[in-house]
Amino acid sequence: MEVNKGKYAADLSSIREAQARINSFIHKTPVMTSESLDAISGRRLFFKCECFQKGGAFKFRGACNAVFSLDDHQAAKGVVTHSSGNHAAALALAAKLRGIPAHIVIPKNAPQCKVQNVVRYGGQVIWSEATVPSREKTATKVLQETGAVLIHPYNDGRIISGQGTISLELLEQAPEIDTIIVPISGGGLISGVALAAKSINPAIRVLAAEPKGANDAAQSKAAGRIVTLPETNTVADGLRAFLGELTWPIVRDFVDDIITVDDTEIIEAMRLCYEILKVAVEPSGAIGLAAVLSDSFRNNPAWKDCNQIGIILSGGIGNHRT
Amino acid sequence: MEVNKGKYAADLSSIREAQARINSFIHKTPVMTSESLDAISGRRLFFKCECFQKGGAFKFRGACNAVFSLDDHQAAKGVVTHSSGNHAAALALAAKLRGIPAHIVIPKNAPQCKVQNVVRYGGQVIWSEATVPSREKTATKVLQETGAVLIHPYNDGRIISGQGTISLELLEQAPEIDTIIVPISGGGLISGVALAAKSINPAIRVLAAEPKGANDAAQSKAAGRIVTLPETNTVADGLRAFLGELTWPIVRDFVDDIITVDDTEIIEAMRLCYEILKVAVEPSGAIGLAAVLSDSFRNNPAWKDCNQIGIILSGGIGNHRT
Numbered sequence: 001m002e003v004n005k006g007k008y009a010a011d012l013s014s015i016r017e018a019q020a021r022i023n024s025f026i027h028k029t030p031v032m033t034s035e036s037l038d039a040i041s042g043r044r045l046f047f048k049c050e051c052f053q054k055g056g057a058f059k060f061r062g063a064c065n066a067v068f069s070l071d072d073h074q075a076a077k078g079v080v081t082h083s084s085g086n087h088a089a090a091l092a093l094a095a096k097l098r099g100i101p102a103h104i105v106i107p108k109n110a111p112q113c114k115v116q117n118v119v120r121y122g123g124q125v126i127w128s129e130a131t132v133p134s135r136e137k138t139a140t141k142v143l144q145e146t147g148a149v150l151i152h153p154y155n156d157g158r159i160i161s162g163q164g165t166i167s168l169e170l171l172e173q174a175p176e177i178d179t180i181i182v183p184i185s186g187g188g189l190i191s192g193v194a195l196a197a198k199s200i201n202p203a204i205r206v207l208a209a210e211p212k213g214a215n216d217a218a219q220s221k222a223a224g225r226i227v228t229l230p231e232t233n234t235v236a237d238g239l240r241a242f243l244g245e246l247t248w249p250i251v252r253d254f255v256d257d258i259i260t261v262d263d264t265e266i267i268e269a270m271r272l273c274y275e276i277l278k279v280a281v282e283p284s285g286a287i288g289l290a291a292v293l294s295d296s297f298r299n300n301p302a303w304k305d306c307n308q309i310g311i312i313l314s315g316g317i318g319n320h321r322t
Numbered sequence: 323m324e325v326n327k328g329k330y331a332a333d334l335s336s337i338r339e340a341q342a343r344i345n346s347f348i349h350k351t352p353v354m355t356s357e358s359l360d361a362i363s364g365r366r367l368f369f370k371c372e373c374f375q376k377g378g379a380f381k382f383r384g385a386c387n388a389v390f391s392l393d394d395h396q397a398a399k400g401v402v403t404h405s406s407g408n409h410a411a412a413l414a415l416a417a418k419l420r421g422i423p424a425h426i427v428i429p430k431n432a433p434q435c436k437v438q439n440v441v442r443y444g445g446q447v448i449w450s451e452a453t454v455p456s457r458e459k460t461a462t463k464v465l466q467e468t469g470a471v472l473i474h475p476y477n478d479g480r481i482i483s484g485q486g487t488i489s490l491e492l493l494e495q496a497p498e499i500d501t502i503i504v505p506i507s508g509g510g511l512i513s514g515v516a517l518a519a520k521s522i523n524p525a526i527r528v529l530a531a532e533p534k535g536a537n538d539a540a541q542s543k544a545a546g547r548i549v550t551l552p553e554t555n556t557v558a559d560g561l562r563a564f565l566g567e568l569t570w571p572i573v574r575d576f577v578d579d580i581i582t583v584d585d586t587e588i589i590e591a592m593r594l595c596y597e598i599l600k601v602a603v604e605p606s607g608a609i610g611l612a613a614v615l616s617d618s619f620r621n622n623p624a625w626k627d628c629n630q631i632g633i634i635l636s637g638g639i640g641n642h643r644t
Contacts, residue, residue: 030352032374051600052354278373278602 008253009157009246010192012199015164018065022162025064025097027053031173031310036276041292043309046174048166050314051281055121057315058163058189059090059153065162066151067094075100078148082128082139085114085238086315087153092123103148105139107131154188155244164192170310171200179306181288183314184208184217184258185239187247193312194254205306208251208258209291211236211266217243217251218258235263238284238315257302259291266290273313285315330575331479331568332514334521337486340387344484347386347419349375353495353632358598363614365631368496370488372636373603377443379637380485380511381412381475387484388473389416397422400470404450404461407436407560408637409475414445425470427461429453476510477566486514492632493522501628503610505636506530506539506580507561509569515634516576527628530573530580531613533558533588539565539573540580557585560606560637579624581613588612595635607637 032047050058067079078101081091088104095102104123106115107130118125128138143150152159166189171177180197182190194206210217211234219227226248232240243251266283269290273281288311291297354369372380389401400423403413410426417424426445428437429452440447450460465472474481488511493499502519504512516528532539535556541549548570554562565573588605591612595603610633613619 027355030354032352033349035376054357056600274602278378280596280600280602 008195008250010160010164010195010250012196014157014161015168015192015196018061018158018161019165019168021068022061022064022165025054025068025094026061026165028169029053031170032277032279034276037272037289040272042298043292043307045289045292046170046177046308046310047277047289048170048173048310048312049279050166050312051279051285053314055086055090055093056117057086057090057285058166058312059086060093061165062156062159062162062188062192063087063090063094063151064097066156066158067091067098067100069158070149074149077146078103079151080139080142080146080148081105081151081153082135083153085153088114088123089117089121091151092118092121096122101146101148103142103146105135105142107135152244154186154241155246156188157246159188160192160195160247160250162192163189164196166312167193167196167200171197174308174310176308177204177310178308179205179207179303180310180312181207181209181259181291182312183239183284183287184210184251184255185214185284186241187217187243187251189312189314190255191247191250195250198254205256205303206254207291207303208255209287210258210260211239211287212260212262214240215258215260218260220248221252221255221258224252234266236266236284236287238282239287259294259297261287261290261294261296265294269293279313281313282315285313288312330513330517330572332482332486332517332572334518336479336483337490337514337518340383340480340483341487341490343390344383344386344487347376347390347416348383348487350491351375353492354599354601356598359594359611362594364620365614365629367611367614368492368499368630368632369599369601369611370492370495370632370634371601372488372634373601373607375636377408377412377415378439379408379412379607380488380634381408382415383487384478384481384484384510384514385409385412385416385473386419388478388480389413389420389422391480392471396471399468400425401473402461402464402468402470403427403473403475404457405475407475410436410445411439411443413473414440414443418444423468423470425464425468427457427464429457474566476508476563477568478510479568481510482514482517482569482572484514485511486518488634489515489518489522493519496630496632498630499526499632500630501527501529501625502632502634503529503531503581503613504634505561505606505609506532506573506577507536507606508563509539509565509573511634511636512577513569513572517572520576527578527625528576529613529625530577531609532580532582533561533609534582534584536562537580537582540582542570543574543577543580546574556588558588558606558609560604561609581616581619583609583612583616583618587616591615601635603635604637607635610634
């Protein structure tokens with residue numbers, strides 16, 4: 001399908017603009033290959049190592065694009081988010097680079113390491129209760145008091161465009177790629193990656209990798225509408241968000257399929273990353289490798305000619321990386 | 323000092339020849355930077371990630387150069403070594419690529435993972451007793467029976483030239499480097515790195531990083547002759563070898579200083595590699611970072627203007643990497 005400019009929250013030109021905007025701030029992450037993992041998978045694999053991105057994950061691309069998209073007047077009032085994960089740390093870091101405040105709403109039960117990452121990058125922590133209503137209410141209060149701009153972790157065109165810069169780099173580094181496998185959660189990463197990749201080469205397949213215990217995207221694709229789940233249960237704690245209204249149409253139209261894997265497969269992939277690639281990734285970051293090694297991918301005749309596969313590795317252990 | 327062609331076991335031209343010979347077999351490893359580690363160290367650091375090299379360590383460069391230097395007649399009889407570490411796995415892998423036998427003498431008490439690495443790459447394991455005389459005697463027997471060529475892990479010009487290709491890559495990737503810090507053990511790595519770097523830019527400082535519990539190189543530099551130790555005691559088990567007759571003159575003439583660090587510093591550096599760089603390195607591989615963070619380096623006025631520092635990271639956990 002042709003990428004219809006204006007129909008979606010981002011497009012190739014907004015992604016190229018993002019690249020120009022963030023290029024001097026981000027790491028151009030390496031692409032690694034491994035003959036051992038090629039032999040295990042039976043394909044040629046290209047690992048785009050976003051775990052080496054600043055902030056420890058691809059999230060810094062989108063956060064940086066969002067922060068540097070603001071005009072000076074908006075920017076002076078700062079940014080807000082109520083994500084407590086990699087996006088929070090990435091937003092704090094991007095705001096620090098621009099010299100503006102980042103107000104990060106964090107629930108009281110958040111792991112200490114996540115709080116530390118935000119503090120390390122100069123983010124201002126505002127505590128909320130653990131519930132989603134409390135987090136949203138606290139964020140709204142901060143917005144009202146400060147006039148800062150809310151930067152959603154994925155349901156935002158600036159974020160999607162920033163994440164899409166991965167495809168621009170990857171297809172330059174490994175132009176032979178015919179397939180890209182991408183972790184899916186809220187859909188910001190895969191939306192940007194799919195829009196950019198399919199605009200450059202419409203024949204490229206874009207496949208999502210999702211935990212079976214948080215398979216809202218697979219259910220959404222099957223139902224033809226956004227499906228949310230009453231609860232999620234997976235070791236890949238970064239992949240528990242649901243698709244948003246801006247990411248869903250892109251996932252619906254440009255993601256060829258969703259491969260679901262169980263936690264055992266994710267942990268095995270994480271082990272292979274560590275032992276063979278020598279790269280420390282968290283479960284959410286290793287899921288692309290889990291997908292390519294899964295029986296459901298291997299045995300699906302639709303993917304038998306996916307031979308040159310880009311896999312986005314993201315998220316280090318502890319998430320701190322600059 | 324000018325690099326006097328013919329005086330040492332390798333030189334810039336033998337290193338360039340090695341690069342042409344091995345280039346299609348090796349990984350060009352990425353150089354990573356980290357603003358966090360720059361802030362901690364007070365310098366700009368460039369990490370040459372040889373832990374991502376095939377075989378899991380820089381050793382594959384030298385092994386590959388040695389194996390592909392052999393003429394067809396020599397090569398057909400295979401290669402032998404009695405190292406049981408990264409060199410053994412690297413030699414087995416290089417021999418496999420050339421399609422010739424690799425006879426690897428391994429003491430019965432070697433860790434299982436080291437044996438597995440050799441077997442995985444198709445090496446033929448020959449067991450010896452744990453003592454050095456038994457290992458050497460067994461290797462000699464294999465040499466006599468097979469006519470194969472002994473490839474020493476470091477005291478060999480082909481090995482030194484192969485390891486030196488790291489400098490060619492590194493100075494192309496980060497030409498601003500004014501200092502390179504290199505782990506030292508038998509001296510093969512640092513000999514190649516120093517010869518290449520100082521031939522290209524005589525102003526570059528080359529510093530060795532050595533464990534205090536195996537400080538034979540520091541003692542040798544101080545004494546002006548090869549010093550060996552009755553015993554070694556360090557967590558960096560890959561750095562317990564002593565300088566050889568071919569590496570010593572190069573270390574003596576081209577290594578500016580030896581920085582010794584204790585095991586606590588090595589383990590802290592390994593932790594920083596894992597947590598901040600997201601890279602899994604063994605203690606021997608992290609020692610360059612330990613050196614740059616050590617008080618003895620920081621407080622030494624001779625090194626206060628070492629501002630752009632290349633650090634060779636080598637050796638992953640488990641050593642398997644292709």
